[in-house]
Amino acid sequence: MTVVEFFGCTFVAFGPPLAMFTFTIAHDPVRIIILIAAAFFWLLSLLLSSLLWFAVVPLRKDLVFGLIFSVLFQEVFRYIIYKVLRRAEGGLMKITDDHATLIDNKHILAYVSGLGFGIISGAFSLVNVIADAVGPGTMGLKSGTEMFFLTSSATSLSFILLHTFWSVIFFHACDNDNKVQVACVVGSHLLASCLTLLNRYQVYVASLLPLYGILALTAIYTFKVAGGSYASIKNCIYLK
Known part of the structure; x- marks a missing residue:
């Protein structure tokens, strides 16, 4: 039963991202490289957050302190990967056959780098948790709740998707010098985190419902930023 729980929670968190990677990124080596590079930049933000947490001894036990600075470091490195990709566009045009799609549609670079941010973020937040789901015991006996693993997986999935959406909005905001959109990304990231x-109080409904509400609103706004409209949805339905 514990093994079933392990695979179930794994597919809840990483099933949709795996499908996104398979159908939109895996066919293009350049997109894979960009995704890995974005994941590396997220790891650098984690490193700096860890160094700050280690250096400020009096606040080590204060989760809010580490959380806020972790979010800020992630957004700083989101901006850095944005600048790197924009400067590398000329080189990317030379090494990919699909440069018309990859470069002309700037949202693709944002989407790929955002998914890289999200996947590595989800992996670091969940791998150690679901590793304990294999056994020998399970949550819910004497202490804890049996919903812990499922809640952790659902939370990780939401952040993977949010990072993808945040990058699309953030890149668009930087291209158009829209400080309001940048503030929305940073603010919603802080709020979601x-x-x-x-979750420490095991009030999972109080965290998951607002979190997925933020995810839904962010998805709608990302769709609009990427050029989507109600008319485009109707056209897609009619084409099918």
């Missing part, structure tokens, strides 16, 4: 602090 702070909601996870409620």
